[in-house]
Amino acid sequence: MKLEIITDDEQGARICGEYWRQSEDGEFVFKISEIAIAYSMKTHEVSKFVEQHAFVWLEDICCGRCRQPYRFGTRSQYQDRRWLRERVCSACLEAERQAIADEKKELLLKMRQSAKSNVPDLAALDLTSKVYLLATIQALGDEQLATIEPLSDYPACTLSPDPVYDHKVLQHLIDHNLLLISLATRLEVVALHEDGQFSVDLGACSFSISFEADQVIALINEFFDEEIAHSVRQSPEFNALCKEAQLNECIGFLKVMLEEHQLYWSPGEKSRQMLSRCLEHFSVAQVYNFIWRAAKDAAAYYMRSSISKRQAANSVVGNISRSMERALANEWEVKPFARNYNLPQSSLSRVIFNMILGTDDSGFDYRLADVFEKSGLHEPSV
Numbered sequence: 001m002k003l004e005i006i007t008d009d010e011q012g013a014r015i016c017g018e019y020w021r022q023s024e025d026g027e028f029v030f031k032i033s034e035i036a037i038a039y040s041m042k043t044h045e046v047s048k049f050v051e052q053h054a055f056v057w058l059e060d061i062c063c064g065r066c067r068q069p070y071r072f073g074t075r076s077q078y079q080d081r082r083w084l085r086e087r088v089c090s091a092c093l094e095a096e097r098q099a100i101a102d103e104k105k106e107l108l109l110k111m112r113q114s115a116k117s118n119v120p121d122l123a124a125l126d127l128t129s130k131v132y133l134l135a136t137i138q139a140l141g142d143e144q145l146a147t148i149e150p151l152s153d154y155p156a157c158t159l160s161p162d163p164v165y166d167h168k169v170l171q172h173l174i175d176h177n178l179l180l181i182s183l184a185t186r187l188e189v190v191a192l193h194e195d196g197q198f199s200v201d202l203g204a205c206s207f208s209i210s211f212e213a214d215q216v217i218a219l220i221n222e223f224f225d226e227e228i229a230h231s232v233r234q235s236p237e238f239n240a241l242c243k244e245a246q247l248n249e250c251i252g253f254l255k256v257m258l259e260e261h262q263l264y265w266s267p268g269e270k271s272r273q274m275l276s277r278c279l280e281h282f283s284v285a286q287v288y289n290f291i292w293r294a295a296k297d298a299a300a301y302y303m304r305s306s307i308s309k310r311q312a313a314n315s316v317v318g319n320i321s322r323s324m325e326r327a328l329a330n331e332w333e334v335k336p337f338a339r340n341y342n343l344p345q346s347s348l349s350r351v352i353f354n355m356i357l358g359t360d361d362s363g364f365d366y367r368l369a370d371v372f373e374k375s376g377l378h379e380p381s382v
């Protein structure tokens with residue numbers, strides 16, 4: 001044990017020396033009460049006095065990183081010393097925290113700078129990008145048309161009908177340099193991985209729009225230009241967007257229905273294919289009927305059989321498919337459902353079906369071909 005006295009006062013130094021004096025077998029030589037009597041102090045004042053005027057340290061009780069020995073001011077601190085062995089000191093922890101914060105800031109800055117120098121020409125933008133951008137601005141944009149607020153601040157279905165689709169839209173806009181990650185973004189949204197890679201939780205980020213407000217206004221006005229809107233409606237790309245929106249309405253509803261029955265499962269390509277086939281023959285409102293029934297059956301199947309929740313959830317796809325085939329073969333009128341209270345019309349759906357297609361249907365009550373027909377158009381062939 002090394003003792004360091006940090007007072008010039010002789011008596012003070014003597015008190016500290018006696019306080020810390022140990023016998024060969026490591027016992028303290030004086031009781032604190034003995035020191036108190038010898039120097040006319042109150043017992044409880046002794047440790048406080050010593051702590052202010054001296055400290056001890058041991059070579060092997062040090063920070064696991066910088067090897068700086070820990071300092072002990074009182075006997076009770078010293079007695080707990082084994083807890084500190086190899087523990088990283090607060091200075092090292094702080095330095096580490098700061099280094100991580102700096103690295104994350106640097107990453108965000110680089111992402112932003114690289115996006116900024118690669119902003120595409122607004123006039124040459126593809127339709128999907130324009131639609132995604134408009135929907136995002138309408139859903140999450142501020143009044144100045146400059147900032148996109150974090151998706152996680154808003155309820156479900158604000159941007160699109162399904163959370164996975166929400167992220168796909170944001171990822172698309174980031175990949176195309178249409179949104180710039182805001183530097184005010186909380187650093188916790190960036191995760192650094194051990195392999196040197198990193199990931200950003202886009203749902204928790206705020207962004208700035210890569211264009212000036214007047215450019216954004218021009219983009220919005222474009223869709224109110226009857227001639228432009230007309231050619232947009234005829235394009236296969238727009239048709240694909242309509243189908244994608246309707247499909248995601250069904251996927252969003254399927255997830256919510258399964259969750260209501262405590263069956264958690266994320267639909268994959270097989271379900272997407274099957275639901276897309278359903279949507280060729282039935283409206284979203286009618287497909288909701290198939291989904292609702294299939295989720296109810298899956299829950300009952302789980303209750304009465306010894307199958308896993310996963311298997312039960314998996315049975316849903318086959319069930320919907322069979323309902324569709326039976327309804328088609330028997331030419332049944334499938335009762336349409338109303339919109340689910342928790343799944344209101346999303347911004348993306350409003351841009352596609354109300355703003356561009358000019359219907360009041362939101363692509364919900366009618367099949368896509370019928371929506372097009374209602375607005376005096378033929379569904380373009382893809």
Ligand SMILES: [Zn+2]
Binds near residue numbers: 066068092
């Ligand atoms: Zn350290």
